[in-house]
Amino acid sequence: xxxxxxxxxxxxxxxxxxxxxxxxxxxxxxxxxxxxxxxxxxxxxxxxxxxxxxxxxxxxxxxxxxxxxxxxxxxxxxxxxxxxxxxxxxxxxxxxxxxxxxxxxxxxxxxxxxxxxxxxxxxxxxxxxxxxxxxxxxxxxxxxxxxxxxxxxxxxxxxxxxxxxxxxxxxxxxxxxxxxxxxxxxxxxxxxxxxxxxxxxxxxxxxxxxxxxxxxxxxxxxxxxxxxxxxxxxxxxxxxxxxxxxxxxxxxxxxxxxxxxxxxxxxxxxxxxxxxxxxxxxxxxxxxxxxxxxxxxxxxxxxxxxxxxxxxxxxxxxxxxxxxxxxxxxxxxxxxxxxxxxxxxxxxxxxxxxxxxxxxxxxx
Amino acid sequence: xxxxxxxxxxxxxxxxxxxxxxxxxxxxxxxxxxxxxxxxxxxxxxxxxxxxxxxxxxxxxxxxxxxxxxxxxxxxxxxxxxxxxxxxxxxxxxxxxxxxxxxxxxxxxxxxxxxxxxxxxxxxxxxxxxxxxxxxxxxxxxxxxxxxxxxxxxxxxxxxxxxxxxxxxxxxxxxxxxxxxxxxxxxxxxxxxxxxxxxxxxxxxxxxxxxxxxxxxxxxxxxxxxxxxxxxxxxxxxxxxxxxxxxxxxxxxxxxxxxxxxxxxxxxxxxxxxxxxxxxxxxxxxxxxxxxxxxxxxxxxxxxxxxxxxxxxxxxxxxxxxxxxxxxxxxxxxxxxxxxxxxxxxxxxxxxxxxxxxxxxxxx
Numbered sequence: 083x084x085x086x087x088x089x090x091x092x093x094x095x096x097x098x099x100x101x102x103x104x105x106x107x108x109x110x111x112x113x114x115x116x117x118x119x120x121x122x123x124x125x126x127x128x129x130x131x132x133x134x135x136x137x138x139x140x141x142x143x144x145x146x147x148x149x150x151x152x153x154x155x156x157x158x159x160x161x162x163x164x165x166x167x168x169x170x171x172x173x174x175x176x177x178x179x180x181x182x183x184x185x186x187x188x189x190x191x192x193x194x195x196x197x198x199x200x201x202x203x204x205x206x207x208x209x210x211x212x213x214x215x216x217x218x219x220x221x222x223x224x225x226x227x228x229x230x231x232x233x234x235x236x237x238x239x240x241x242x243x244x245x246x247x248x249x250x251x252x253x254x255x256x257x258x259x260x261x262x263x264x265x266x267x268x269x270x271x272x273x274x275x276x277x278x279x280x281x282x283x284x285x286x287x288x289x290x291x292x293x294x295x296x297x298x299x300x301x302x303x304x305x306x307x308x309x310x311x312x313x314x315x316x317x318x319x320x321x322x323x324x325x326x327x328x329x330x331x332x333x334x335x336x337x338x339x340x341x342x343x344x345x346x347x348x349x350x351x352x353x354x355x356x357x358x359x360x361x362x363x364x365x366x367x368x369x370x371x372x373x374x375x376x377x378x379x380x381x382x383x384x385x386x387x388x389x390x391x392x393x394x395x396x397x398x399x400x401x402x403x404x405x406x407x408x409x410x411x412x413x414x415x416x417x418x419x420x421x422x423x424x425x426x427x428x429x430x431x432x433x434x435x436x437x438x439x440x441x442x443x444x445x446x
Numbered sequence: 447x448x449x450x451x452x453x454x455x456x457x458x459x460x461x462x463x464x465x466x467x468x469x470x471x472x473x474x475x476x477x478x479x480x481x482x483x484x485x486x487x488x489x490x491x492x493x494x495x496x497x498x499x500x501x502x503x504x505x506x507x508x509x510x511x512x513x514x515x516x517x518x519x520x521x522x523x524x525x526x527x528x529x530x531x532x533x534x535x536x537x538x539x540x541x542x543x544x545x546x547x548x549x550x551x552x553x554x555x556x557x558x559x560x561x562x563x564x565x566x567x568x569x570x571x572x573x574x575x576x577x578x579x580x581x582x583x584x585x586x587x588x589x590x591x592x593x594x595x596x597x598x599x600x601x602x603x604x605x606x607x608x609x610x611x612x613x614x615x616x617x618x619x620x621x622x623x624x625x626x627x628x629x630x631x632x633x634x635x636x637x638x639x640x641x642x643x644x645x646x647x648x649x650x651x652x653x654x655x656x657x658x659x660x661x662x663x664x665x666x667x668x669x670x671x672x673x674x675x676x677x678x679x680x681x682x683x684x685x686x687x688x689x690x691x692x693x694x695x696x697x698x699x700x701x702x703x704x705x706x707x708x709x710x711x712x713x714x715x716x717x718x719x720x721x722x723x724x725x726x727x728x729x730x731x732x733x734x735x736x737x738x739x740x741x742x743x744x745x746x747x748x749x750x751x752x753x754x755x756x757x758x759x760x761x762x763x764x765x766x767x768x769x770x771x772x773x774x775x776x777x778x779x780x781x782x783x784x785x786x787x788x789x790x791x792x793x794x795x796x797x798x799x800x801x802x803x804x805x806x807x808x809x810x
Binding site for chain 1: 471536576604704715724727754767784809
């Protein structure tokens with residue numbers, strides 16, 4: 083079956099493209115001496131995680147305990163939960179995973195550390211902890227410097243926890259190359275401030291974990307970063323494209339969708355809406371539209387209902403008919419993937435398999 | 447377990463509230479002599495569909511064949527696929543369902559009708575067809591009047607199909623009551639034009655299916671409508687609230703979420719982001735924010751990352767701490783539900799069960 087003969091709508095992953103993307107990032111990290119701990123939130127598939135580890139990734143990143151459980155069940159190890167989880171159920175499950183596996187958690191406050199310590203202690207496990215600090219995104223994370231040292235010292239005193247280093251997520255490195263370079267300079271300064279404070283306190287920092295696909299290739303501008311956690315790079319999407327971080331050919335995921343109605347003049351309706359593509363708007367580039375139509379780029383996907391994609395065809399040279407099949411590169415591949423229970427795997431235009439997106443929908 | 451003691455984040459459904467919502471719509475439809483064919487896209491659960499049928503619904507509405515399959519497997523029947531599906535796989539599965547079950551499909555073009563006829567014929571089944579016409583939303587549907595008659599006549603000549611009537615979706619009936627009333631008048635005129643054309647052609651119209659929650663209570667302003675297809679009314683959300691169609695107390699679904707970080711001044715971060723709430727913005731009311739925080743309404747959920755909800759707490763009187771548990775009423779409950787594999791069921795503040803959202807993620 084050719085890739086455009088799949089039932090519509092379907093999510094397809096071009097393995098050739100994904101592998102080339104994985105190879106490129108692996109080579110970059112090796113050449114710069116920075117470790118790679120890819121975020122699995124993008125693909126949510128142990129098969130892809132294994133491809134990342136096979137190419138030298140030192141471990142994996144997840145956001146939820148449920149995602150870590152899926153990866154561990156598939157034989158993967160050394161997993162950082164880059165989210166300050168809360169609640170006895172989440173803590174208990176994380177501590178259980180840490181029995182026999184290397185589990186790390188990033189957190190930014192003592193209450194979370196104490197809860198985690200209680201859970202680890204009750205199960206006789208040890209969890210490595212990274213102190214999260216804020217390098218300009220202003221989401222989670224302590225102010226760079228002494229506040230981080232203070233929390234690190236408390237963590238050192240808690241049973242079941244092992245202070246392992248620092249984590250930051252610099253999602254503020256976004257947009258045009260100029261903007262990304264300017265924000266990277268801010269990140270570098272804040273990382274430096276924090277490392278200085280730890281050096282002054284005489285506390286060893288084994289790891290400084292940084293992140294993101296748009297910042298990945300700027301990592302050598304941030305002295306002190308020992309590992310990075312890009313996620314999107316495996317597939318790319320219109321957000322990475324508009325930042326100049328990839329070409330359209332380097333986008334590995336497409337939604338294959340049929341035209342189902344052309345009854346309203348100037349419109350063509352697709353069988354893919356927000357429950358197939360996600361309703362994420364572009365957050366880079368032109369900031370409009372819900373995805374790029376590969377075969378008919380002048381048809382604008384200007385609106386999504388839950389199951390209908392609305393194409394504006396008034397500027398189209400091509401006549402679009404019911405039954406035409408087109409491919410959409412999503413704005414945000416991470417939220418798009420999360421809509422789907424399974425994907426078709428493609429090589430050289432041919433479907434070579436199907437895969438369950440095993441960690442999809444792991445909200446906890 | 448009390449409803450706020452569930453692991454976070456979780457989706458909870460207050461059954462008392464949902465039942466009252468179902469009762470109210472059932473009473474309205476009965477009093478006005480209009481049939482109710484609820485859209486299951488909102489709840490995606492056979493258990494709720496059965497509650498709708500038990501209260502007098504004549505059948506159900508779905509958007510995807512996979513949703514119809516879930517409902518049929520649970521013993522439900524008389525199902526309208528209110529979407530012009532395409533492709534041999536979708537057609538084959540629909541025709542298979544129509545063997546032994548009453549299945550209806552809405553469509554607006556002859557190509558789709560011919561494909562459907564081929565599928566039905568090859569399986570020896572009969573599918574009832576509604577001709578979709580456009581009453582002002584300008585999404586799918588033929589122009590009101592003779593175009594509809596022409597397609598209906600073609601359908602009458604196709605084997606395996608039974609012309610059953612008309613369908614329209616008037617999502618343009620939206621917003622303030624004044625706007626909804628004004629748009630309802632447009633809908634009524636277009637329904638009238640179409641029925642006149644069928645009367646003139648001497649073609650019987652068994653059913654005229656109309657729709658939507660915001661328009662439901664205005665149905666008696668549209669002469670000729672025989673059934674309505676509201677979906678959201680079972681749970682309600684901030685979009686229906688801001689249209690004055692429900693109170694906050696009539697919103698049956700909440701996301702229970704923990705505060706996980708307050709490290710950045712003026713912020714509190716929740717463990718529910720766009721992969722838990724969906725990234726749908728409000729499309730009524732103030733058109734900002736990603737949901738209503740029940741316990742701290744002055745905390746604004748102004749931004750979502752995939753797994754982080756960003757609260758602006760600068761105008762909060764209450765001090766918000768890590769570990770605080772709050773409840774979010776989503777902007778758009780249909781896309782929010784679709785993020786979750788399961789829900790906790792609640793009565794009188796107590797968890798009374800868990801239910802799988804069996805039709806979640808049925809993209810086909």
